[in-house]
Amino acid sequence: MTIITNHMPTAELQALDAAHHMHPFTNGNQLAAKGTRIITRAQGVMLTDSKGNEILDGMGGLWCVNIGYGRSELAEVAARQMRELPFYNTFFQTSHVPVIALSAKLAELAPGDLNHVFYAGSGSEANDTNIRMVRTYWAQMGEPARNIIISRRNAYHGSSMGSGSLGGMSGMHAQGGLPIPDIHHIDQPHWYAEGGDMDPEAFGLARARQLEEKIEELGPHRVAAFIGEPVQGAGGVIIPPDSYWPEIQRICDKYGILLIADEVICGFGRTGNWFGSQTMGIRPDIMTVAKGLSSGYAPIGGSIVSDRVAEVMNDCEFNHGYTYSGHPVSCAVALENLRILQEEKIVERVAQETAPYLKRKWESLCEHPLVGETRIVGMMGSLALTPHKASRAKFASEPGTAGYICRERCFANNLVMRHVGDRMIISPPLVISKSEIDLLIERAWMSLDQAEKQIRDEGLMKAAM
Numbered sequence: 001m002t003i004i005t006n007h008m009p010t011a012e013l014q015a016l017d018a019a020h021h022m023h024p025f026t027n028g029n030q031l032a033a034k035g036t037r038i039i040t041r042a043q044g045v046m047l048t049d050s051k052g053n054e055i056l057d058g059m060g061g062l063w064c065v066n067i068g069y070g071r072s073e074l075a076e077v078a079a080r081q082m083r084e085l086p087f088y089n090t091f092f093q094t095s096h097v098p099v100i101a102l103s104a105k106l107a108e109l110a111p112g113d114l115n116h117v118f119y120a121g122s123g124s125e126a127n128d129t130n131i132r133m134v135r136t137y138w139a140q141m142g143e144p145a146r147n148i149i150i151s152r153r154n155a156y157h158g159s160s161m162g163s164g165s166l167g168g169m170s171g172m173h174a175q176g177g178l179p180i181p182d183i184h185h186i187d188q189p190h191w192y193a194e195g196g197d198m199d200p201e202a203f204g205l206a207r208a209r210q211l212e213e214k215i216e217e218l219g220p221h222r223v224a225a226f227i228g229e230p231v232q233g234a235g236g237v238i239i240p241p242d243s244y245w246p247e248i249q250r251i252c253d254k255y256g257i258l259l260i261a262d263e264v265i266c267g268f269g270r271t272g273n274w275f276g277s278q279t280m281g282i283r284p285d286i287m288t289v290a291k292g293l294s295s296g297y298a299p300i301g302g303s304i305v306s307d308r309v310a311e312v313m314n315d316c317e318f319n320h321g322y323t324y325s326g327h328p329v330s331c332a333v334a335l336e337n338l339r340i341l342q343e344e345k346i347v348e349r350v351a352q353e354t355a356p357y358l359k360r361k362w363e364s365l366c367e368h369p370l371v372g373e374t375r376i377v378g379m380m381g382s383l384a385l386t387p388h389k390a391s392r393a394k395f396a397s398e399p400g401t402a403g404y405i406c407r408e409r410c411f412a413n414n415l416v417m418r419h420v421g422d423r424m425i426i427s428p429p430l431v432i433s434k435s436e437i438d439l440l441i442e443r444a445w446m447s448l449d450q451a452e453k454q455i456r457d458e459g460l461m462k463a464a465m
């Protein structure tokens, strides 16, 4: 048996990592020069690294550890399932108990007539399923020309060829030949950065109406679906103005196009309801799920599909599937995660107690001289760094310079808070307590102070023209 011990000196682990491990979304040489931080254990909302630091995980892993770390119930369920039936496929007229139980549970939890689940191993794979599913749906309906999917710039829907194309990340589109054909993008509802002098609600309406303009431009008979995250996550926790989603829903209804809500981050309590679609008041035809579905304890994703779409899809053979579609261990772990979320009333506690508390504390960061705005819904929040509050100015330096300085201060202060450009973002485990929220805010404030000093010292406190 191979054992990678925790007792190796950190420097040796870092050297091995640099020699053999290629990290996602990372410049390998820069990281090798600096050395990775090696996480060895975690409990609740706290991580421990190989040097014994106790780090508050303000990102819930990667937006996914909703029930927090160290829940041994999930480990036990996984071990039991591995002994009983570690794997069986769902392709060849077979099924198994965990996938059946999870599907019924998701149909119960999901709003409206979202009663059917197609499984994947991740959010990216699930969005690839969605591309093929909505196009196949319209072909089955006798409208094969309806194959265009409209998404938004700065959206994140995954990293595969299909899901990366749905996403609107310019850095991703620049590598590897993305986007694939017949994916179009409209602008994002990001008032702080792009709203200019407009009132936020008028701006939200204007951004939603770009969907209608795009449909008219492409031809309504060509458009299959619109996809959006209820709240953009990786794009910078961008909470749209209230006017935005109802207008998107109206336009989808008017043209009869399918609405796909990418709930990979927003799902399973993140926004204070079970799904972000409920928080935003929309009725999607398909929801993409992953991340919080298993709280990250096992890889699993899926598309939760409405009766309308499932009826049509069930009438053909959909030539699509993954070896790990409905993996029994992942399904069993997800089911146990949902049991804990439900029985411990974690989503209700977020909505009634901890999210309102976090909101008050998070908004107090807006008093910091470096902070231009704070935004938060449920357990996902963001703040904008600025050299000049009143004008919402951007920094003159390369975007992300100030954000990176702040992130480095957070890291040094044992707080995981990410930056997206010059925005700082949090998405802590849903089980974070009030005293842990106090600690998060305390470390964030201290890091902002230090970042401000460094930004001034380096002469970077200058607004872009």
Ligand SMILES: *Cc1c(COP(=O)(O)O)cnc(C)c1O
Binding pocket: 063, 121, 122, 123, 124, 125, 127, 156, 157, 158, 159, 229, 233, 234, 262, 263, 264, 265, 290, 291, 301
């Ligand atoms: C993370 C994410 C994905 C991709 O999920 P993976 O499991 O990383 O493939 C898709 N959509 C959204 C909104 C995400 O945040």
